[in-house]
Amino acid sequence: MRIGDILTYAYGGVAGYRLRSLLMLFAMAVGVASVVVLTGLGEGARRYVTGEFASLGTHLLIVLPGRNETTGGAPPLLGETPRDLTLDDALALKRSAAIRRVAPVTVGSAPVSYQQREREVITIGTTAEFLHVRRLKILSGRFLPETDPRRAAPVCVLGGKLKRELFGNRAAVGQWVRVGDRRFRVIGVLASEGRAIGLDLEDMVVVPVASAQALFDTPALFRVLVEARSQSLIENARQQILAIVRARHEGEDDITVITQDAVIGTFNKIFTALTMTVGGIAAISLAVAGILIMNVMLVAVSQRTAEIGVIKALGATRRTIITLFLTEAGVMAAAGAAIGLALGYAAGAATAQIYPVLSITAPVWAAVSALLLAIGLGVVFGVLPARRAAALDPIAALARR
Amino acid sequence: MITLSGATRNFVVGEQTVHALNKVDLKVDSGEYIAIVGPSGSGKSTLLNAIGLLDRLSSGAYRLEDRDVTDLSSDEAAQIRREKIGFVFQFFHLIPRLTAFGNIELPLTLAGIDPSERASRVAAVLDDIGLADRAEHRPDQLSGGQRQRVAIARATVTHPKLLLADEPTGNLDRASGKDVVHILERLNADGITLLMVTHDPELANRARRKIRMVDGAIESDSLAVPQ
Numbered sequence A: 001m002r003i004g005d006i007l008t009y010a011y012g013g014v015a016g017y018r019l020r021s022l023l024m025l026f027a028m029a030v031g032v033a034s035v036v037v038l039t040g041l042g043e044g045a046r047r048y049v050t051g052e053f054a055s056l057g058t059h060l061l062i063v064l065p066g067r068n069e070t071t072g073g074a075p076p077l078l079g080e081t082p083r084d085l086t087l088d089d090a091l092a093l094k095r096s097a098a099i100r101r102v103a104p105v106t107v108g109s110a111p112v113s114y115q116q117r118e119r120e121v122i123t124i125g126t127t128a129e130f131l132h133v134r135r136l137k138i139l140s141g142r143f144l145p146e147t148d149p150r151r152a153a154p155v156c157v158l159g160g161k162l163k164r165e166l167f168g169n170r171a172a173v174g175q176w177v178r179v180g181d182r183r184f185r186v187i188g189v190l191a192s193e194g195r196a197i198g199l200d201l202e203d204m205v206v207v208p209v210a211s212a213q214a215l216f217d218t219p220a221l222f223r224v225l226v227e228a229r230s231q232s233l234i235e236n237a238r239q240q241i242l243a244i245v246r247a248r249h250e251g252e253d254d255i256t257v258i259t260q261d262a263v264i265g266t267f268n269k270i271f272t273a274l275t276m277t278v279g280g281i282a283a284i285s286l287a288v289a290g291i292l293i294m295n296v297m298l299v300a301v302s303q304r305t306a307e308i309g310v311i312k313a314l315g316a317t318r319r320t321i322i323t324l325f326l327t328e329a330g331v332m333a334a335a336g337a338a339i340g341l342a343l344g345y346a347a348g349a350a351t352a353q354i355y356p357v358l359s360i361t362a363p364v365w366a367a368v369s370a371l372l373l374a375i376g377l378g379v380v381f382g383v384l385p386a387r388r389a390a391a392l393d394p395i396a397a398l399a400r401r
Numbered sequence B: 001m002i003t004l005s006g007a008t009r010n011f012v013v014g015e016q017t018v019h020a021l022n023k024v025d026l027k028v029d030s031g032e033y034i035a036i037v038g039p040s041g042s043g044k045s046t047l048l049n050a051i052g053l054l055d056r057l058s059s060g061a062y063r064l065e066d067r068d069v070t071d072l073s074s075d076e077a078a079q080i081r082r083e084k085i086g087f088v089f090q091f092f093h094l095i096p097r098l099t100a101f102g103n104i105e106l107p108l109t110l111a112g113i114d115p116s117e118r119a120s121r122v123a124a125v126l127d128d129i130g131l132a133d134r135a136e137h138r139p140d141q142l143s144g145g146q147r148q149r150v151a152i153a154r155a156t157v158t159h160p161k162l163l164l165a166d167e168p169t170g171n172l173d174r175a176s177g178k179d180v181v182h183i184l185e186r187l188n189a190d191g192i193t194l195l196m197v198t199h200d201p202e203l204a205n206r207a208r209r210k211i212r213m214v215d216g217a218i219e220s221d222s223l224a225v226p227q
Helices: A003-016 A018-054 A087-095 A160-167 A209-216 A231-248 A260-303 A305-313 A318-354 A364-391 A394-399 B044-051 B074-084 B100-110 B115-128 B144-156 B174-189 B201-206
Strands: A060-065 A099-114 A117-126 A138-141 A155-158 A176-179 A182-190 A204-208 A223-228 A255-259 B002-013 B016-028 B033-037 B059-064 B085-088 B162-166 B193-197 B209-214 B217-223
Touching: A003 A018, A003 A318, A018 A260, A018 A318, A018 A364, A060 A231, A060 A260, A087 A099, A087 A209, A087 A223, A087 A231, A099 A160, A099 A209, A099 A231, A117 A160, A117 A209, A155 A160, A155 A176, A160 A182, A176 A204, A182 A204, A182 A209, A204 A209, A223 A231, A231 A255, A255 A260, A260 A305, A260 A318, A260 A364, A305 A318, A305 A394, A305 B100, A318 A364, A318 B074, B002 B044, B016 B044, B016 B059, B016 B217, B033 B044, B033 B201, B044 B059, B044 B162, B044 B193, B074 B085, B085 B144, B100 B115, B100 B144, B115 B144, B144 B174, B162 B174, B174 B193, B174 B201
Parallel strands: A117 A204, A155 A182, B033 B193, B033 B209, B085 B162, B162 B193
Antiparallel strands: A060 A223, A060 A255, A099 A117, A099 A176, A099 A223, A138 A182, A155 A204, A176 A182, B002 B016, B002 B059, B209 B217
């Protein structure tokens, strides 16, 4: 039999029994759509998180106080406390030739008020270099002045949202606001930059690091952002940061240096694993749909006993009959899978309209493997019914009217 | 054309063995017109199925066109059915979702003949049975007589040498039964060998040769006196 004729005949079998075929298509479509949507979600989350880290800037290293790796030695029973990371430590890093910029960061939460309006926002204490390290843009005015970082100047830069909430459409630059119990003059407003890990840059106030330390009454830094001179010098910079701080901390390795690459790589791995897991779970529903195909095809064989008898009498071989019924199962699975793909991508597109931040687009490998798996399952689960059809005794099949 | 010698077909029913065919010897020449008659359960249909290679003999030998076809595999039997044998059934057995055209085309499709040739051959047989204007009707849109004519067209579109009809008029009214018989007789006149199982004595008397079966054996085998 010709391939075109086989497909036409199989299609006729699918189209000839509408309700049963529609239910089958629906089951398969749900299975495939769930694979597409769930892997799309996983993929979207992966891209969101890695995008967050990538938006931090390039050649970036993050220095955290404390150490999160064990190096052996005495257990920490003796009240060993991690040393603070101080402003002097941060400034000392500038000695390294591999390092271009250093931005110490102190973070706290403080009420910011202007006249009757008050907002509780994140307050960041840092230096002028923060602007370059984090690739921020200034909407109006200017960023923190490049003066001695140890000087607690009473100036601040507002995030875009905070500025709108405190000042509305009026100019903020030049006005005095109160942060905590101190007064600061607004010298600039940040441009909307969107999002960044853990910090909404729209909704914060930036002050000189020494001012923030006085405000929160602590000499400790939250972290230090370091920009290496080039991609190739990142590892070099890491070694030097560790060496410099070790020398300043009496030979103790009590800081952690994270490179951006490593963070992105780790999150990539985690989210890819997550995507594959949810995809695998969704694939179970595909297997269920496969069993349904078998059920439907078994019904088809018993419904069409006479038809099978006729095509046997007309000279169809065992193989022809098996081929016809397998193709029918395959056609049904493929059609269901195609509908499922369309549904899944439509759901992704709809979600993108509602939450533009999180794009739900299933990776191509997931869509392709869902499609192949669906067709494969259709054929595999079609084998038993097809063999049953081929084994029918034509005389018995034709004896029934 | 057909030579059966000692053809026996046993069925085991419970503890008993039933001889549906019991040592039947039969010779049929090419172009014959034979009616097979006999009471229910006398083995008429079993004989027809054995000749049509839908069934296998328990013992005995069967030669079809000088070839021993007693012990063919099911696929070899399918090939012979495809090329040499046409079947017409009492209940038509048309495929309900296919049109008259589609039903008649089916054996050609199964044989892998290309669509343009199929179309012309199907059109020709539709014309022969006078249903050219019903080509696109499905079986449920056709009368019983029309359905049986479509079934005959399906059985003969491959130009078989042998046409086996099991009660072809058994489910039809008199007038359409007559139409169907006329078509079958015309095909026979054109050279096809026709074997027909029937209960209808009038129909049986039209055949040139009448075989009466009782209890799985041939009781009488007579040539009709031309009327």
